[in-house]
Amino acid sequence: MPWAQQFLFPPAPGKKNECQHEKGRLHMLTIRTFTCENQRKHCVTDTAAPRFGFSLDSDRAGAALAKAVLTVNGWTVETDRQVAIPYGGPALKPFTRYRAELTAVDDAGETAQTSLEFETGRLDTPWSAQWISDGAYSFKEKKVSPVPMTFRKTFSLRGKVKEAKIRSTAMGIYQLTLNGAPVGDDYFAPGFTSYKTNLQYQTYDVTGCLQADNTLTAVVAGGWAVGSFVFTRKNRVTADRQALLLELRVTYEDGSEEIVGTDTSWQVTEEGPLKEADLYDGEVYDATAETTGWRNATVENLRVSPAIRAAYGPAVTAHEEFSPITCTKVDNCLVYDFGQNFAGVVRLDIRGKKGQKIVVRHAEILNPDGSLNTAFLRTAKARIEYTCTDGEQTYSPRFTYMGFRYVGVEGIDVEDIHVTAAALYSDVHDNGGFSCSNDMLNQLQSNIRWGAKSNFVDIPTDCPQRDERMGWTGDIAVFSPTACYNFDMSRFLEKWMLDVQAEQLPGGGIPNTVPVQGYGFPATMPAMAVDWWGDACVLVPWAEYMARGDLSILKKFYPVMKKYVKACKFWAGLLSFGKKKYIWSTPSVLHFGDWVAPDVPKMQQWQARSKWTATASLCNTSAVTARVAQLLGKTEDAAYYKDLSAKVADAYCSVFTDGHGKLLNEFQTAYVLPLQFGMFPPETRTKAADNLARLVEKNDFCIGTGFPGTPYILFALADNGHADTAYKMLLNTKCPSWLYEVKVGATTIWERWDGLDENGQCPIGDDGTDKMISYNHYASGAVGDFLYRRVAGIEPLEAGYKRFAVKPLVGGGLTWASAWVETPYGRAAVDWKAENGTLTMTVAVPVGASCELTLPDGSHTIYGSGTHTCSCKL
Ligand code: BGC
Secondary structure, eight states, rough: OOOOSSSSSOOOOSOOOOOOOOGGSSSEEEEEEETTTTSOOOOOOOOOOEEEEEEEESSSSSSOEEEEEEEEEEEEESSOOOEEEOOOOOOOOTTTEEEEEEEETTTTSEEEEEEEEEEEETTTTSSSSSSEEEETTTOOOOOOEEEEEEEEEEEEEEEOOEEEEEEEEEEEEEEEEETEEEOSSSSSSSSOOOOTTEEEEEEEOOGOOOSSSEEEEEEEOOOOTTSSSSTTBBOSSSSSEEEEEEEEEEEETTTTTEEEEOOOSSSEBBBEEEEEEEEETTEETTTTOOOBBOOOOOEEOOSSOEEEEESOOOOOOEEEEESSSSSEEEEEEEEEEEEEEEEEEEEEEEOOOOOOOEEEEEEEEEEEEEEEGGGGGTTTOOOEEOOOOOOEEEEOOOSSOEEEEEEEHHHHHHHHEEEEEEEEEEEEBEEEEESOOOOOHHHHHHHHHHHHTTTEESEOOOOOSSSSOOOHHHHHHHHHHHHHHOOOOOOHHHHHHHHHHHOTTTTSSSSSSSSOOOOOOTTOSSSSSOOOTHHHHHHHHHHHHHHHHOHHHHHHHHHHHHHHHHHHHHHHHOOOOOGGGGGSOOOOGOOOTTTOOOTSSSHHHHTHHHHHHHHHHHHHHHHHHHHHHHHTTTTTHHHHHHHHHHHHHHHHHHHHSSSSSSSSSOOHHHHHHHHHTTHHHHHHHHHHHHHHHHHHTTTTOOOOTTTTTTTTHHHHHHHHHHTHHHHHHHOOOOSSSHHHHHTTTTOOSSSTTTTOOSSOOOOOOSSSSSSSSSOOOOOGGHHHHHEEEEEEEESSSSSSGEEEEEEOOTTTTEEEEEEEOOOOOOOOEEEEEEEEEEEEEEEEOOOOOOEEOOOOTSSSSOOSEEEEEEEEEO
């Protein structure tokens, strides 16, 4: 793709400014986006004080916001803020549609106006409906999911309908059908939360779908709450069987209202076409089966009593569609290759015969003979079994998803089936892009994004294919800055953070997986705070705050951070004295250490590095907590955490180094972390960086870091005088390296650097990890942060990019690089091109923001909004 202009000036995604062409002239100021609770449209909220935000465009260089006037529900506020303006008017009423009106005025007096609609949910309205289930159904079998339940209600309406909305939730995952048509396009409602504390309900507008006589059905499968989940395949973690809670609220044209709610007049059965549904195992569907065996539903007493709120996380929906790039017959199996590894479902268009059985299996890789390799799925069957009726029919699973690139189809001839697939992930909108003159790096960027999308399935998961797909905290702890560059993570991460808060232990530890849902901590560490994994409670809100500038996030989660850091300090200091009190030395089996570091082959060896990784983690989390405290005006706290961080840094250098920047036990991560977190005193920092560069060079510029070190190693090198080494490592194609994966055809990021050899086969033997080999694991894609911050050179100096830096690291033989970020103020972008010894750069600065540009010749300029071009000799 040619350099420049590809990202800088795409059309604004927001609403068209209503007064753009007023009086025949083009206004200079336009409102680019206007959001309520970080949503541009269809916001339904149970928040008492929803937050508003807006971004602007202007064709006048240097334009800045003078003031904005926001009016909602008779309440008006004049503000110069653009981010997270909280509603402060009279209490909002439930089930009400409100209009928010915004007028922005810039410093030249230009004005722009727009408005948005949002809707309140139930707020505190009690449910008149009851939780219902099938009291006659129980299942005791271990490690499996329950038979899906179908609920049904027929009802008639008494007049003309003005508006009709369903609000519903379930124990399990559900899909509604009204008069034969599916309601909504979301998957896995009500979503995955810490069900004992938090449960979402969905809102579906069905005004146009009602008739005089209606049938409403709900299929509820086990999902996370009741079905088998986590690698031990626990089931019935939250509820003994599925349950449904639903209210259809009909407003008639005469103003009267009627509620059709779940109660014992509903019917229920387990005898229908959907025989089995399990997140790991897949679905068994018999299209010849009728739905029979209806009986009356019973009222269900749940074991949990969560707060039930209007969905506040983005829904999982179908996104990219894939057609196979090849189809090969291997024995009796049709093997389709979609050319991309992803999380999602197949869609089968079939010409079938009644009773014909079709089996679909899913895999990320192939065996040498071209058959599917499913060895690393462990207990996940990842299988669909479909029994046909006569004739043309279509089937796509609704209650499961798989991580795959290949499918194998048996039981049908190639001419009788058309196989396609759709990627499923949470609606996190694109928030940034990166590309450059090196195609392998562009593929890496694509792999990073696919690794992310495949693991944003309602919660941040580790992988989408084997019997995990769990909310491993360490993975998102290291990946969140990269995630926030590429996607608008606001709603997704805020939702998950509420569960982190809910699951924090009284002692301050954060479970290793959130929601816990049957796992949480391995038996060896039931109540401990675990470094890096628990760090998610500090690092995730911080990444989100830096990306979007919303201080309320820090305010909300500050108590969680404090409690966690306190716990870490306690565990670190346990059983030691003096300086060693700051060296975290609880036994290594209690930590993950330098998880999946490729320079040592065994899990125990990764864990054995925990003294270094955990100590550096404590230094970092206490430093970030100090910054948060400072921002929240808690100066005493800030001083305390700063001091703690300094003491940990000092202990690290005293205990682990010779005092001159050389580690007594050298490995890459042990240098990377203290370099990145500023733990070395200035006089030894350069020496330490030289030592790291030496280690990297000795390792043939290959990666030696695990989860904790991987996001930072290139920064540790590049920011300390070793940019060339950083580029050599980034561009290395020898295993283990990022581009080795690209070289051998990866389309996502792998869990293990050596996941495949050059022949496409897995060389990893029994290394004590129980076949822990996933080809879709975003953690080491955390290098994406470096692509934006250093290669393209764009990074926030102030949260939300109010002030941002552009300072590209020109090198590695790249001739151009380009990146854009949709900041809360508008689009920030950079394009640089190196040609004939000259660097030419264009930057775009949104209205209300400023950019501090530094060129390789050291010159420094501050730009206001607009598009600016400059150049220098290289
Ligand atoms: C997961 C990881 C996770 C790790 C922690 C693995 O099984 O897939 O990504 O962070 O366990 O030990």
